[in-house]
Amino acid sequence: MDFVKAANIDEFSDKNHKVIKLVGRLVGIIKRDDGSFFGIEVSCKHQGADLLTDYRGGMVAICPRHQWKYDLESGECLNHDSLPLRRYKTKIEGSDILVSLLPIEDEASSDYEPLF
Numbered sequence: 001m002d003f004v005k006a007a008n009i010d011e012f013s014d015k016n017h018k019v020i021k022l023v024g025r026l027v028g029i030i031k032r033d034d035g036s037f038f039g040i041e042v043s044c045k046h047q048g049a050d051l052l053t054d055y056r057g058g059m060v061a062i063c064p065r066h067q068w069k070y071d072l073e074s075g076e077c078l079n080h081d082s083l084p085l086r087r088y089k090t091k092i093e094g095s096d097i098l099v100s101l102l103p104i105e106d107e108a109s110s111d112y113e114p115l116f
């Protein structure tokens with residue numbers, strides 16, 4: 001799995017998230033209360049709004065446009081039938097936060113090898 005630098009840990013001294021653009025998608029790097037990090041797609045599955053526009057913390061994001069709610073840890077939409085947000089792996093190297101280039105779900109499916 002390939003990773004790219006998304007942020008420096010120092011950027012989170014006074015905030016709990018950062019949004020980056022990764023392969024054409026908005027990806028949020030979220031700092032949990034315990035200080036660990038995770039990555040999650042933050043384009044709403046309804047019409048693509050940035051889910052972190054009004055985000056103040058916690059594990060639920062509410063879309064500013066039409067209030068679809070998402071569990072940021074699992075990516076599940078909590079109040080509509082919808083595909084889940086894509087999740088990304090993160091890792092720390094020194095003071096850098098790296099994020100996987102591909103979502104966890106796409107990486108798993110890329111292991112597919114045809115039998116013929």
Ligand code: FES
Pocket residue numbers: 044045046047048049063064065066067068
């Ligand atoms: S764009 Fe997010 S709920 Fe409509």
